[in-house]
Amino acid sequence: xxxxxxxxxxxxxxxxxxxxxxxxxxxxxxxxxxxxxxxxxxxxxxxxxxxxxxxxxxxxxxxxxxxxxxxxxxxxxxxxxxxxxxxxxxxxxxxxxxxxxxxxxxxxxxxxxxxxxxxxxxxxxxxxxxxxxxxxxxxxxxxxxxxxxxxxxxxxxxxxxxxxxxxxxxxxxxxxxxxxxxxxxxxxxxxxxxxxxxxxxxxxxxxxxxxxxxxxxxxxxxxxxxxxxxxxxxxxxxxxxxxxxxxxxxxxxxxxxxxxxxxxxxxxxxxxxxxxxxxxxxxxxxxxxxxx
Numbered sequence: 536x537x538x539x540x541x542x543x544x545x546x547x548x549x550x551x552x553x554x555x556x557x558x559x560x561x562x563x564x565x566x567x568x569x570x571x572x573x574x575x576x577x578x579x580x581x582x583x584x585x586x587x588x589x590x591x592x593x594x595x596x597x598x599x600x601x602x603x604x605x606x607x608x609x610x611x612x613x614x615x616x617x618x619x620x621x622x623x624x625x626x627x628x629x630x631x632x633x634x635x636x637x638x639x640x641x642x643x644x645x646x647x648x649x650x651x652x653x654x655x656x657x658x659x660x661x662x663x664x665x666x667x668x669x670x671x672x673x674x675x676x677x678x679x680x681x682x683x684x685x686x687x688x689x690x691x692x693x694x695x696x697x698x699x700x701x702x703x704x705x706x707x708x709x710x711x712x713x714x715x716x717x718x719x720x721x722x723x724x725x726x727x728x729x730x731x732x733x734x735x736x737x738x739x740x741x742x743x744x745x746x747x748x749x750x751x752x753x754x755x756x757x758x759x760x761x762x763x764x765x766x767x768x769x770x771x772x773x774x775x776x777x778x779x780x781x782x783x784x785x786x787x788x789x790x791x792x793x794x795x796x797x798x799x800x801x802x803x804x805x806x807x808x809x810x811x812x813x814x815x816x817x818x819x820x821x822x823x824x825x826x827x
Contacts, residue, residue: 539766543775546759549752551782554624554632555790556752559745563734565622567727568746571735572617573713573720575750580710583754592707606708609697610715616690617753623683629787630795634673635687636780637806641666641813642692650696658816662809669805676798705761709754777810 560568584590596602623632641663647653655663674680698708727733735746763775784803787793 539763540775542759543763543767544778546756546763547775547778548782549756549759550779552786553620553752554629554783554786556749557621557624558791559742560735560738561625563738563746565618565625566723567733567735568621568625568749569614569618570720570723571746572621572749572753573614573716574724575747576753577710577713577717577750579750579754580706580713583706584710587706589704589707592704593711596707596711605697606711607715609694609708610712612690612694612697613712614716614719616687616694619683619686619690623687627791627793628683629783629791630793630799631681631683632687633780633783633787634681634803634806635684636691636783637777637803637810638666638670638684638688639691640776641809642688643695644813646692646696651699656816656820658812658819662813662816665805665809665812669802669809672805673799673802676796676802705757706754709757 557568584593596606620632623629644653644655644659644663648655670681670685673684724733735743738746767775788795
């Protein structure tokens with residue numbers, strides 16, 4: 536448990552400080568950054584899987600059509616999530632990225648109801664209602680729908696749902712997912728080169744090396760998370776996951792100097808209230824299930 540907790544904290548701290556890394560490439564378009572993230576993640580994970588001698592697992596995935604379809608869906612969904620996140624960070628919407636990942640566990644409850652036919656308890660429904668009110672307040676304050684936050688929450692929630700269809704080791708799973716979108720990333724490289732619009736290749740050597748490391752930056756927190764998930768209960772892991780969006784929120788306010796209105800703070804306060812209600816009701820539900 537202690538080892539799992541340490542791994543979980545490391546994973547969520549790394550995810551929380553990711554905006555600092557993507558800000559380094561502020562002059563590179565989000566789509567081009569994404570293509571490099573996909574390619575170098577595939578390269579890094581390919582090396583890791585080779586070292587682990589897990590190519591047999593890859594062959595078994597390739598031979599299973601249902602696994603291939605699930606991995607294709609999860610690969611496309613995580614690529615969409617990455618693209619929105621990178622664009623949001625480099626266009627001054629880190630507050631919204633934080634909101635999106637706060638909303639994610641509550642959205643997961645709705646997805647479980649719709650797709651897995653699970654039945655939330657009254658406390659969980661109350662948490663969802665409070666979160667819905669918060670999103671409405673934030674949308675009114677923004678003067679627009681908070682599409683970045685909702686898109687991040689929906690894409691990551693659906694990604695988790697797709698992952699449930701095929702349980703794979705973290706390294707094999709990420710390699711498979713990046714392999715799905717690798718042709719699109721390479722095709723985009725060819726398009727940019729033909730159009731003379733490639734930006735990443737004109738970066739200084741030190742900056743380009745930093746971009747090469749996007750594969751490592753992507754893979755490491757996922758590997759730490761996988762180790763944590765194997766050693767911790769889902770409820771315990773759920774509490775730790777708020778480290779990431781909390782770090783993002785503090786970065787947006789104190790480092791990136793994004794404006795946060797009083798109404799937005801009220802919206803976040805409602806989200807935190809919803810998360811507390813959700814956590815308490817989930818723990819109580821778990822205890823009642825064990826007692827019965």
